[in-house]
Amino acid sequence: MPISAYVVPVARSSTTSDVFNAIAEAHRREILDVLVTGEKAVGTIVDDLSMTQSQVSKHLRVLSEVGLVRSRADGRRRLYRLDPARLRPFHAWLSKYERAMNDRLDRMDDYLQELQEQGERA
Numbered sequence: 001m002p003i004s005a006y007v008v009p010v011a012r013s014s015t016t017s018d019v020f021n022a023i024a025e026a027h028r029r030e031i032l033d034v035l036v037t038g039e040k041a042v043g044t045i046v047d048d049l050s051m052t053q054s055q056v057s058k059h060l061r062v063l064s065e066v067g068l069v070r071s072r073a074d075g076r077r078r079l080y081r082l083d084p085a086r087l088r089p090f091h092a093w094l095s096k097y098e099r100a101m102n103d104r105l106d107r108m109d110d111y112l113q114e115l116q117e118q119g120e121r122a
Contacts, residue, residue, distance in 0.1 A: 019086055022066045027051065028059045035069065035082040042078060
């Protein structure tokens, strides 16, 4: 039987409806990093990241559609700002891995402390 018989298409969330997929793209994370310091115009983001305006606008559109970025008009410009509330599900998911890593580091610290105490007794 050919291998193609075993290949089954997997449903994938749209980048524009899923925060996880939206922030999976490195340029979008860079834009979020720029916006974490405050509200910025597209031109400022372009200058900060050395990306083209069309690239920045495309990524801002995706970030806006998933609710990570909000915009407002300021004359002829649009100013963008981070809306971190949409990162809560991501933070909640990631926190369990952070706890597991901290638990491992705590156990390693305990083990090193034990080794140090054994060395002092010897």
